[in-house]
Amino acid sequence: MKPFRRPTFLGKSTLNGPPPPEVSEPPQKKRRISEKFEAYDTEAIAAAANILKQPKSLDKFQAPAVRKPLDNVQIPNSNLPPGSHEPTRSEGYYAVLWRKFTMKKNKTWDGDGVLSVSGGYAHLQDISGKELGKAACKAPLLVGSEMSIGGKDIEVESMISKEDFLAGRPFLGGVKQPPLTLKQIDPTEKITLKAQAKHNKIAESQRDQLHSAVDGTKASKGAFKAPLLNNTGQPQTKDSKVPTPRHDPSVEGALVMKRPRSAPPGKQIVDVVVDPLLTKTLREHQRAGVAFMYECVMGMKDYDGEGAILADEMGLGKTLQTIALLWTLLKQNPVYEEAPVIKKALIVCPVTLINNWRKEFKKWLGSDRIGVFVAEDNKVRLTDFTMGKSYSVMIIGYEKLRMVQADLQKGTGIDIVIADEGHRLKTAQNKSALAIKSLNTERRIILSGTPIQNDLAEFYTMVDFVNPGLLNKYTTFKKEFETPILQSQQPGASDKDLEKGEARSEELANITGKFILRRTAEILSKYLPPKTEYVVFCKPTEAQKSIYRAIIGSPTFNAALGSSSVSLELINILKKVCNSPNLLLKKTDKDENSTKQDLLESISPSLLKSPSASGKLQVLDSLLHRIRTTRPDEKVVLVSNYTSTMDVLAQLLSSLDYKFVRLDGTTPQKKRQxxxxxxxxxxxxxxxxxxxxxxxxxxxxNLIGASRLVLFDLDWNPATDLQAMARVHRDGQKRPCYIYRLITQGALDEKIFQRQVSKTGLADSIVDSKNSVSGFTRDELRDLFTLDESDDCQTHKLLSCSCGGKGMPLAEPEAEADSPRNDLAALSVGGKDERIIRDENGTQIIRLEEEDELPKSPQWKNAKNYDWKAEETERLRKAKECKDSNGKAKMLSLMRYAHFDTALIEEMRAGEKVDHEDGDESEDELPPADPLEGAIEDDALRNVLHEEGRRIGFVFSKLSC
Structure with a gap:
């Protein structure tokens, strides 16, 4: 290759010879003149050329007048103080298309995005919420406007309202989209209308072939007759132009499902009616639940998905509602002469409920109407369900499902999945959830009496399970919903954070409310007998106090506070002390055993072996004795979270000669029902x-054979306790129910109860994961392990309740007629030192001290200058900050209980003793009133409280349906 040579722009003669002379003007190009112009006078042509060279006259030009600038119009803003002015800056929100900067001739867009303009700056995000760039933007944008941000070109596609942006709707994937055509599927190929019609025709014929293969021939249909004597179906007329429903919709009490908006071409719509065999037993709330789930799984709701969550509280009949839905879908279709909506249904539940589901199907539908396949052991052939036609419903446990998920995908597949106790699927990597998702079933229903409400990550997982993609990816959900909502709940949140958080929270509730149905047990008040719940604070024995003090005062204990794993062991040890100190004598794993031995070196073995060392066991002994003697026809359910504690309780029952049955993790599955x-x-x-x-x-x-339930210990997760306490107050119960929750007063038990109620310690993961203990700070752990030996109830002191411990509900506040709003009403009780704030239902929120400032009601002002909405919002915000600062609003649910201090019984006894010694009793003088009358309804518990020794310090009672 030749070496590079610099190109020359001048000729060789120029380079070698002398420099060229300077030219003042470039040579003019010679004008070509045709022959017919040669006859013209050359002087005339020269004169015309001179005229053209003369410049135009500027005498008539006038500069335009200076335009008066536009007046600045101030948009009123109620958030600004009077007289202040907000800088005028454009604000807007746009849906845009964006792409990376490129020099290609044929440019394409990389994706959709959201552009928000405020404060003179434009922020670009993609639809997942990821920040793509920021740039100055002072001028308003229009549809079609283009600009560059962060090295990306954007084009405004449409405008977004501020309401939609604050609600986060552009970042959600739940908007229903029309079905895709061939052209939309493959935009690079031009598809003719003829090819499109051919594609639709082929797809329709394939669906018809599939249905005919499953349904059988028309001859086989005509030859079939229902073998049941009590058949509830209507006779079907052949060749009828009017569709005939399977069941008569005009019968009184018929439950008719919602019709679809349109029918396929050439088809007709027919009414779907729930079988009268089930309708006659359905209650009003159950009828609404069946209709709700039907509309969800049929895609009739205004969201993109076919899933639902039935979150009714325990005892409302979720099983019966599900059976009614499945039976309807298995036998009917809203499109006339089409196959039923589903062919195969899968019910996934804990192994303890498998027999209960089978029993419920037999109870409501019998044995000859529907085939129910139960996958209990390895002897059954799964192909009988997947390949055969005898079974329509399969019941399987969560653990077993993981083993057979591949086999379930064979055959005709699964058309709908019911996940009972679906709160188990609260993590994205749950193996059972992944197994269900592998079935490619769009219709999914979760049944859960305790839905997740506190953790938005778990809430997202459950929603994404039933309706995948509805809330977009979790990273988007966390950025655009979880984080703004949590920020708005933080103390000192700005007005902008509050506005955004409330909008996102409201939008989330509106979206999920379309497929989540939640009813409380209050609606059972007209069907079931009343239920009374007692929280019994048992005073620890002297032996328990000594052991507790020795443990928390040992050097090993103080050194262990810095380790999360050892802190978990300390929690388990102190829980055993609360239940019964002799539980510490049982063998445990090596790590905990070594820590326990170090802690127990300074404790006398006689204290651990004492049979009466547990205050809760003493109260349980007395309570069972009173129930057995005063209510000999009633039975009791005794619940514990730990097998070792159940062994201690079994020893107590055997020593008292009480007959009992036991069900725990070691009980064989076949024997449980x-x-x-x-x-x-x-x-x-x-x-x-x-x-x-x-x-x-x-x-x-369903343990409706008992009318009383004792919850001996607590779990970190309140859902576990609520589930257990609902075993007796269920459909079929004939007696009034009494629930007793035993808590060791002043110890770890009471701290767990406080965290349950305040919902700040929904920490069931403490038992499952040692790393979760790191969520407690060192100071929080010290407070958690503190023993309060005072006679006062620590929980009652935290409430700052002014009831006096008399067990009577506080007086209802009188409505203020002159107040424009009654959301918060100030009530004076017993003097200025006892000012109480209540909500609109009369429930006490907090009691303000004398130096606390009470939120004031709006004062009368001139109507032109008075913005009552802004002032009212500010008043409520200050009231909320006041509640949060005092830390009392976290346990507001306890204000629905009546609080009774057993010290009043001691005072009554002391007064009777003094009167008896002084001899001042007169025949006409009435004896002192029993403080328990009217405070404690249950006579068995009332007799226990009257016993000597005051083994119970406080009692919280609540009467519900």
Whole structure:
């Protein structure tokens, strides 16, 4: 290759010879003149050329007048103080198309985005919420406007309202889209209308072939007759032009489902009517639940998905509602002469509920109407369900599902999945959830009496399980919903954060409210007998106090506070002390055993071996004795979360000669339902107590043979306790129910109860993951392990309740007639030192001290200058900050309980003793009133409270449906 040579722009002669002379003007190009112009006078042409060279006259030009600038119009803003002015800056929100900067001739867009302009700057995000760039933007944008931000070119596609942007709707994927055509699927190829029609025709014929293969021939349909004597279906007329429903929709009490908006071409719509066999037993709320789930799984709701969450509280009949839905979908279709909506249904539940589901199907539909396949052991052939036509419903446990998920994908597939106790699927990597998703079933329903409400990440997982993609990816959800909502709940949140957080929270509630149905047990008040719940604060014995003090005062204990794993061991040890100190004598794992031995070196073995060292066991002993003697026809369910504690309780029942049955994790699966049935049928002389493990059998079981339930210990997760406490107050219960929650006063038990109620310690993961303990700071752990030995109830002191511990509800506040709003009403009780704030229902929120400032009501002002909305919002915000600063609003639910201090009984006894010694009693003088009358309804608990020794410090009671 030749070396590079610099190109020359001048000729060789120029380079070699002398420099060229300077030219003042460039040579003029010679004008070409045709022959006919040669005759013209050359002087005339020269004169014309001179005229053209003369410049135009500027005498008539006038500069335009200076335009008066436009007046600045101030948009009123109620958030600004009077007289202040907000800088005028454009604000807007736009849907845009964006692409990276490129020099290609044929440019394409890389994706959709959202552009928000405020404060003179434009922020670009993609639809997942990721920040793409920021640039100055002072001028308003229009549809079609283009600009560059962060090295990306954007084009405004449409405008977005501020309401939609604040609600986060541009970042959600739940908007229903029309079905894609061939042209939309493959935009690079031009598809003719003829090809499009051919594609639709082929797809339609394939669907018809599939249905005919499943349904069989018309001859086989005509030859079939229902073998049931009590068939509830209507006779079908052949060749009828008018569609005939399977069941008569005009019958009184018929439950008719919602019709679809349109029918396929050439088809007709027919009414879908729930079988009268089930309708006659459905209650009003159950009828609404069946209709709700039907509309969800049929895609009739205004969201993109076919899933639903039935979050009714325990005892409302979620099982019956599900059976009614499945039976309807298995037999009917809103499109006339089409196959039923579903062919195969899968019910996934805990293993403890498998037999209960099978029993419920047999109860409501019998054995000959529907085939139910139960996958209990390895002897059954799964192909009988996947390949055969005898079984339409399969019931399987969560653990078993993981083993057979591949086999379930064979055959005709699964058309709908019901996940009972679906709060188990609260993590994205849950193996059971992944197994269900592998079935490619769009219709999914979660049944859960305790839906996740506190953790938005778990809430997102459940929503994404039933309706995948509705809330977009989790990274988007966390950025655009979870983070703004949590920021708005923080103390000192700005007005902008509050506005955004409230809008996002409201939008989230509106979206999920379309497929989540939640009803409380209050609607059972007209069907079930009343239920009374007692929270019994048992005073620790002297032995428990000594052991507790020795543990928390040991050097090993103080050194362990810095380690999360050892802190978990300390929690387990102190929980054993609260239940019964002799639990520390049992062997445990090596790590905990070494820590426990170090802590127990300074404790006398006689204290641990004492049979009466537990205050809760003493109260339980007295309570069972009173129930057995005063209510000999009633039975009791005794619940614990730990097998070792159940062993101690079993020893107590055996020593008292009480007949009992036991169900825990070691009970064989096949025997569990038999134990439940035998207990419900047998008299108290044969089985007085049902000893139940909350983890193994605390969900889904119907123990209506008992009318009283004792929850001996607490779990970090309140949902576990709520599930266990709902075992007796269920459909079929005939007696009033009493629930007793035993808590060791002043110890770790009470701290767990406070965290349950305040919902700040929904930390069931403390037991499952040692790293979760790191969520507690060192100071929080110290407070958690503190023993309060005072006679006052720590929980009652935190409430700052002014009831005096008399067990009577506080007086209802009088409505203020002159106040424009009654959301918060100030009530003076007993003087200025006891000012109480209540909500609109009369529930006490907080009691303000004398130096606390009470939120004031709006004062009368001139109507022109008075913005009552802004002032009212500010008043409520200050009231909320006041509540949060005092830390009392976290346990507002306890204000619905009546609080009774057992010290009043001691005072009554002391007064009677003094009167008796002084001899001042007169025949006409009435004896002092019993403070328990009217405060404690249950006579068994009332007799326990009257016993000597004051083993109970406080009692919280609540009467519900």
């Amino acid at each position: 038999d134990i439940v049935d035998r207990f419900n049928r047998s008299p108290p002389s044969n089985s007085f107590v049902f000893l139940l493990s909350a983890k193994a059998g605390g969900v889904g079981l």
